[in-house]
Amino acid sequence: MKNFKISHRTTSGYDVLELEGELDAHTASQLEDSLRRLINENKANIIVNCRELDYIASAGLGVFMAYIEDVRGSGGDIKLTNMNEKVYNVFDLLGFPTLYDILEDERDAVEKFSSDA
Amino acid sequence: MKKTATYHITVGASTKNLSVVREFVSEHAKAEGFSDTVVSDVCLAVDEAYTNIIKHAYNFDSTKEVEVDLEFDDEKICVCLTDTGESFDKSNYTVPDIPKQIKNKKRGGMGVFLIQKLMDQVDYRVGNRENEIKMYKNRETAL
Numbered sequence: 142m143k144n145f146k147i148s149h150r151t152t153s154g155y156d157v158l159e160l161e162g163e164l165d166a167h168t169a170s171q172l173e174d175s176l177r178r179l180i181n182e183n184k185a186n187i188i189v190n191c192r193e194l195d196y197i198a199s200a201g202l203g204v205f206m207a208y209i210e211d212v213r214g215s216g217g218d219i220k221l222t223n224m225n226e227k228v229y230n231v232f233d234l235l236g237f238p239t240l241y242d243i244l245e246d247e248r249d250a251v252e253k254f255s256s257d258a
Numbered sequence: 259m260k261k262t263a264t265y266h267i268t269v270g271a272s273t274k275n276l277s278v279v280r281e282f283v284s285e286h287a288k289a290e291g292f293s294d295t296v297v298s299d300v301c302l303a304v305d306e307a308y309t310n311i312i313k314h315a316y317n318f319d320s321t322k323e324v325e326v327d328l329e330f331d332d333e334k335i336c337v338c339l340t341d342t343g344e345s346f347d348k349s350n351y352t353v354p355d356i357p358k359q360i361k362n363k364k365r366g367g368m369g370v371f372l373i374q375k376l377m378d379q380v381d382y383r384v385g386n387r388e389n390e391i392k393m394y395k396n397r398e399t400a401l
Contacts (some may be wrong), residue, residue, distance in 0.1 A: 163277060163280075165276045168313070172315075184320070190279070196301075198309065203366060204365075206356070207363050208363075210360060235372070
């Protein structure tokens with residue numbers, strides 16, 4: 142897909158998905174595949190870095206809604222970081238900031254995981 | 259609405275055309291002098307409306323088409339999407355309960371909510387053969 146890309150890496154033992162481009166009803170399946178793969182590997186501490194994410198529609202938010210319970214049920218979490226204002230605004234309109242940890246950067250997410258434990 | 263400019267495209271009802279539709283709206287709205295914030299709001303609302311047509315009106319039948327019309331005047335932009343599929347029944351719509359949906363691993367229902375939040379006025383019209391959603395956004399208002 143030319144307008145969306147996901148890369149995976151680990152930092153301090155946590156799995157990081159880096160999102161780049163535009164996340165809509167067409168590209169959301171890529172995020173879904175990546176999250177499902179991590180969950181199937183019993184990875185439950187996941188950071189989603191949105192630094193390069195330019196755009197999100199509700200289909201993108203729907204992916205986080207569908208998998209967060211599985212991850213939390215395994216004692217983990219999905220923490221979102223580095224959102225630009227435009228992307229944050231969409232999460233905010235739907236009330237996500239009270240339901241998800243949306244943090245400034247990956248370091249904050251790692252610290253939050255440590256303090257959650 | 260006193261028209262100053264109108265633009266039109268017909269697109270196949272496929273999610274792969276979402277970026278084409280957003281680009282079409284964004285390009286013309288920017289050229290008409292709308293602010294980046296207003297352009298972003300309108301593009302997201304159009305994306306959500308077009309996605310709903312693909313999913314609910316046409317049930318992912320990509321052989322169907324959607325008409326996209328833009329109208330600009332001094333005060334506002336109007337985006338009209340027209341389809342010939344199943345009509346949207348507003349009376350069945352309820353505002354999404356996100357915490358409950360998360361618990362039940364359910365998604366969806368957020369598009370209509372976002373459209374209402376992002377736009378200044380939204381009108382639905384069900385005709386004999388077609389459905390129309392008209393979304394208006396004033397020039398100077400932004401969330």
